[in-house]
Amino acid sequence: MSLQVREQTLDIWRSLIDFSYRDGSWSWEDRQGSNSISDAEQLLCILYPATNIPVLRIDDPDETAPDVLWALHGLGNDLDALRVFTDVLLEYMERHRLPDGAPDFSAGSYLGSCEIDRTAITPEQLRLEVVDSYSMSITLCLSVLGYVQKLGTKTTSRRTAEKLGRLKDLTSRRLTGAMEGMLSSFSVHVFDIGSEPGDNLCAMVNQTNDSNDRVVGERLARSLKEIRSSLRSEIALTRGRSSVVEALENDRKLLECGWSWGPVQSSSLERDGNGSSVSCFAEDLPYLYFTGVALDGIEDLFSPRTQVLGLLDDHQQRMSSALQLRWRLCMNYWQRVATFGTGRWPIEDLPWRATDGVESDHFTLLVTSMMVQKLHVEKAGTSQAVRLGKVLQELAGRGLITRRPVAGDSAIGLHEPGTRVVLRGGAALGPELTWTITSFSTTLLKRTIQTASLVREAQDRDPLVTLGNEIWSHLLGRRLEERGGRGLWDDPRGVFDLKGRKWEAPSWYHTQRACECLVSAAASYTASSPVSAQLIRLANEFLAEAEHIFEQERLFGSWGGASGTTAPGTVAPVQAISATLDRARDLRNTRPGTAVTLLQGVLKELEVLARPRSRSLTEDAL
Amino acid sequence: MIVFAISDKGGTGRSVTGGNIVYRSALAGHDSCFVDFDFGSPTAGTIFDVHALGRGTESGRGTQSLLLGSSEASESLELWTASDSLGGRPPGAGRLVLFPGDKGGSEFSIDTNTVRRCARFLGRLLEEYELSVVDLSAGRSYAVRLVLEATADWGGSAQTRWLVFHRWTRQHVVAAHGLIHEARGILQTAEGCGHDRNETLDSLRTVRTAVMDPATADLSGLSGTQISWLRERHHDLQILAGELGLGRTRTLGIVPLDPILHWHEQILTEKALYESRIASVGTVQAFQELASALVDRAGWEKL
Numbered sequence: 001m002s003l004q005v006r007e008q009t010l011d012i013w014r015s016l017i018d019f020s021y022r023d024g025s026w027s028w029e030d031r032q033g034s035n036s037i038s039d040a041e042q043l044l045c046i047l048y049p050a051t052n053i054p055v056l057r058i059d060d061p062d063e064t065a066p067d068v069l070w071a072l073h074g075l076g077n078d079l080d081a082l083r084v085f086t087d088v089l090l091e092y093m094e095r096h097r098l099p100d101g102a103p104d105f106s107a108g109s110y111l112g113s114c115e116i117d118r119t120a121i122t123p124e125q126l127r128l129e130v131v132d133s134y135s136m137s138i139t140l141c142l143s144v145l146g147y148v149q150k151l152g153t154k155t156t157s158r159r160t161a162e163k164l165g166r167l168k169d170l171t172s173r174r175l176t177g178a179m180e181g182m183l184s185s186f187s188v189h190v191f192d193i194g195s196e197p198g199d200n201l202c203a204m205v206n207q208t209n210d211s212n213d214r215v216v217g218e219r220l221a222r223s224l225k226e227i228r229s230s231l232r233s234e235i236a237l238t239r240g241r242s243s244v245v246e247a248l249e250n251d252r253k254l255l256e257c258g259w260s261w262g263p264v265q266s267s268s269l270e271r272d273g274n275g276s277s278v279s280c281f282a283e284d285l286p287y288l289y290f291t292g293v294a295l296d297g298i299e300d301l302f303s304p305r306t307q308v309l310g311l312l313d314d315h316q317q318r319m320s321s322a323l324q325l326r327w328r329l330c331m332n333y334w335q336r337v338a339t340f341g342t343g344r345w346p347i348e349d350l351p352w353r354a355t356d357g358v359e360s361d362h363f364t365l366l367v368t369s370m371m372v373q374k375l376h377v378e379k380a381g382t383s384q385a386v387r388l389g390k391v392l393q394e395l396a397g398r399g400l401i402t403r404r405p406v407a408g409d410s411a412i413g414l415h416e417p418g419t420r421v422v423l424r425g426g427a428a429l430g431p432e433l434t435w436t437i438t439s440f441s442t443t444l445l446k447r448t449i450q451t452a453s454l455v456r457e458a459q460d461r462d463p464l465v466t467l468g469n470e471i472w473s474h475l476l477g478r479r480l481e482e483r484g485g486r487g488l489w490d491d492p493r494g495v496f497d498l499k500g501r502k503w504e505a506p507s508w509y510h511t512q513r514a515c516e517c518l519v520s521a522a523a524s525y526t527a528s529s530p531v532s533a534q535l536i537r538l539a540n541e542f543l544a545e546a547e548h549i550f551e552q553e554r555l556f557g558s559w560g561g562a563s564g565t566t567a568p569g570t571v572a573p574v575q576a577i578s579a580t581l582d583r584a585r586d587l588r589n590t591r592p593g594t595a596v597t598l599l600q601g602v603l604k605e606l607e608v609l610a611r612p613r614s615r616s617l618t619e620d621a622l
Numbered sequence: 623m624i625v626f627a628i629s630d631k632g633g634t635g636r637s638v639t640g641g642n643i644v645y646r647s648a649l650a651g652h653d654s655c656f657v658d659f660d661f662g663s664p665t666a667g668t669i670f671d672v673h674a675l676g677r678g679t680e681s682g683r684g685t686q687s688l689l690l691g692s693s694e695a696s697e698s699l700e701l702w703t704a705s706d707s708l709g710g711r712p713p714g715a716g717r718l719v720l721f722p723g724d725k726g727g728s729e730f731s732i733d734t735n736t737v738r739r740c741a742r743f744l745g746r747l748l749e750e751y752e753l754s755v756v757d758l759s760a761g762r763s764y765a766v767r768l769v770l771e772a773t774a775d776w777g778g779s780a781q782t783r784w785l786v787f788h789r790w791t792r793q794h795v796v797a798a799h800g801l802i803h804e805a806r807g808i809l810q811t812a813e814g815c816g817h818d819r820n821e822t823l824d825s826l827r828t829v830r831t832a833v834m835d836p837a838t839a840d841l842s843g844l845s846g847t848q849i850s851w852l853r854e855r856h857h858d859l860q861i862l863a864g865e866l867g868l869g870r871t872r873t874l875g876i877v878p879l880d881p882i883l884h885w886h887e888q889i890l891t892e893k894a895l896y897e898s899r900i901a902s903v904g905t906v907q908a909f910q911e912l913a914s915a916l917v918d919r920a921g922w923e924k925l
Contacts, residue, residue, distance in 0.1 A: 062860045062869040062870050063864070079870060080925075083925050156872050156925070157923040158824070
């Protein structure tokens with residue numbers, strides 16, 4: 001896939017700093033204002049690639065490349081840029097704290113309302129914490145902790161060292177808060193086969209039509225046995241969830257698990273052990289979107305990087321294990337449901353219908369996304385990846401990325417205004433709250449890149465590579481072009497014929513997700529390139545021929561005496577050919593194409609030596 | 623501000639860089655001086671193009687004579703007029719003074735009297751000049767111990783700085799690390815003289831000289847493979863320097879490889895830059911940045 005990761009990422013950094021850093025101060029605003037999530041997204045536009053693409057790292061001045069430092073020069077010349085960036089990180093951690101010093105995860109300006117007038121949302125509602133914030137904070141805090149750790153060993157300034165110390169304390173505290181919030185937002189929804197959610201789920205998983213929905217539902221319930229018992233023993237440890245535990249004991253019931261939009265009503269969430277408690281209002285129902293968001297954040301907790309650097313303290317380590325268990329249970333559950341049965345997978349039957357009966361291609365994308373994530377983490381499942389790749393291709397078509405819209409095409413709604421979900425339970429504090437999901441294209445691209453990297457055969461991978469390129473050019477078309485936000489995201493008017501106002505300011509939500517795509521692409525390049533078995537065979541044949549002729553020519557003494565040289569400029573010296581053959585032998589299994597090219601050069605050289613003799617041999621014969 | 627310039631090996635461009643820093647500082651309006659404490663081989667006369675001082679002064683009043691007590695005051699030259707190539711003091715410039723070494727001098731052992739004389743001399747420099755660069759000889763010399771003992775009771779490091787010069791090669795990086803951190807190195811000697819180790823380290827920076835940066839240098843004559851190889855070595859060296867505590871955050875400045883300085887150790891004057899145009903802009907810029915980073919707190923601390 002040709003995403004030009006390095007150039008594009010550095011371009012984004014330059015544009016972002018141009019927009020956000022003026023006259024020595026950092027501006028947190030984007031088009032929707034500022035809140036704990038969007039501010040984190042803004043920082044992650046820089047920090048996420050810098051953390052996850054080793055050649056773009058900024059935490060070690062000795063290894064930071066000149067062009068990388070140059071991309072940050074809007075902040076300050078040379079190392080000054082890193083000093084200022086450290087100050088900005090510290091500002092974030094200090095800015096998003098409650099009066100008592102505990103970290104603040106409120107969603108603020110990201111909340112929407114069913115009411116026409118957004119101002120109807122009450123101040124209490126604006127303070128509600130949302131899983132998006134926990135997830136972004138986990139990713140941000142882990143990045144910051146690694147940054148602090150590395151830079152701390154390199155700084156020679158006491159002031160910087162003190163700042164890093166403070167940054168580390170605040171970040172670690174925020175990470176703890178985010179993990180606690182994440183645990184409290186985990187939700188298990190148990191229901192009867194004959195109930196409305198039961199009917200919806202059974203209809204979704206029954207793809208063969210050789211038995212009725214209920215029978216298939218019973219089969220599903222049985223197959224969830226292990227997941228159910230693991231959930232039961234895990235939930236039993238949590239206060240206030242006894243009714244769920246009880247319901248899980250019934251093997252004939254169905255369930256779904258994942259994350260609700262915030263801490264669920266039955267949970268209790270205390271912060272920092274200082275007694276300040278967080279209000280828990282979310283209904284105990286998993287949302288596909290928030291589940292996906294949570295799974296993304298939790299994945300960072302048990303990434304090799306987090307473990308190698310030892311970024312978690314003991315308490316965090318314990319919570320991390322609990323979250324990891326939920327992560328795995330949730331993944332297993334969705335994989336079971338999405339691929340249930342022997343015929344067509346439920347997920348291949350677009351669009352996905354959620355248990356509340358709402359259908360959307362976006363939901364299909366979210367479920368597919370979870371499955372790709374699972375395969376990607378486990379680094380397995382080529383055949384499944386090929387099938388998921390086809391779903392992604394279809395979604396790109398239905399989502400109008402690879403197809404043109406018809407007049408008044410409602411699928412544009414997936415992008416603008418986006419898919420809206422109601423945050424059930426939030427109305428206890430004011431009007432009904434909503435959340436708008438607009439990450440269709442970026443999620444699709446990220447998962448396409450990951451799926452492509454799982455597919456080994458070139459013929460199966462090629463359509464996914466093409467798809468990735470198409471989504472990326474769709475995304476490039478959605479970049480802002482106006483002054484200020486130029487080069488950042490998102491303006492769907494660039495690719496769709498839409499009325500309404502033109503955006504000038506960027507959205508960190510979209511820009512950060514575009515950066516995630518670049519990071520995924522970089523990860524797929526750094527993995528060893530996929531190799532075709534056919535080409536390896538070819539390289540071996542070439543090698544055999546070249547080595548044979550080479551030895552023959554040596555035997556004939558084509559290079560003269562023991563010195564192994566011949567008249568300069570006529571043919572390559574014997575050592576050069578020998579070295580090239582060695583190199584080709586080394587490369588034939590990992591980069592057979594390169595090996596073949598090298599061998600072609602060698603064969604050409606050898607032919608120069610062999611040709612005159614073959615003529616003289618022929619003449620002798622005559 | 624007194625800056626002690628030192629290097630582990632010879633030929634690092636320590637003196638020529640030090641001289642250029644002093645010149646840039648004087649141009650910027652600060653009274654500045656260059657003190658030749660390289661007793662074995664005084665070279666400052668050559669660098670500043672003072673013909674009579676080619677290999678040190680013969681007046682018997684050089685820096686060594688002063689320290690040994692054979693002369694009451696040290697000879698000093700106003701370089702704007704004494705130098706054959708500087709061509710008079712430009713308006714707005716500060717004083718530019720050279721304290722030359724004695725011709726035929728050598729290393730000598732130190733006693734309490736030399737230390738006392740040295741302390742008095744350095745104290746006078748501090749009063750008279752905004753920036754004094756004291757050029758110490760290469761390696762672990764008596765001069766290092768002398769100035770450390772002389773400044774031991776000055777309290778704090780606000781008035782003195784150390785610049786360790788090294789070329790951008792593996793050997794030189796390792797040697798510079800040794801000069802700073804290993805036995806009888808600067809830190810250990812300083813501690814032995816009663817300085818605080820951490821404060822000394824805070825007041826110490828390195829200067830990389832003769833650096834061929836594959837990212838910026840004009841390498842058009844090299845093959846792709848050669849450039850690629852150079853990049854790798856440069857990267858390795860950066861990592862090594864970081865591991866040895868000589869990384870970017872410890873580095874005050876980077877002076878590029880400059881053919882003019884290579885052939886002729888000299889002050890890159892404004893004339894050489896704008897009239898005869900033999901000076902490279904990049905090199906002059908590096909000297910300029912070094913001169914200002916020395917006097918600017920933020921420039922010194924960086925990160």
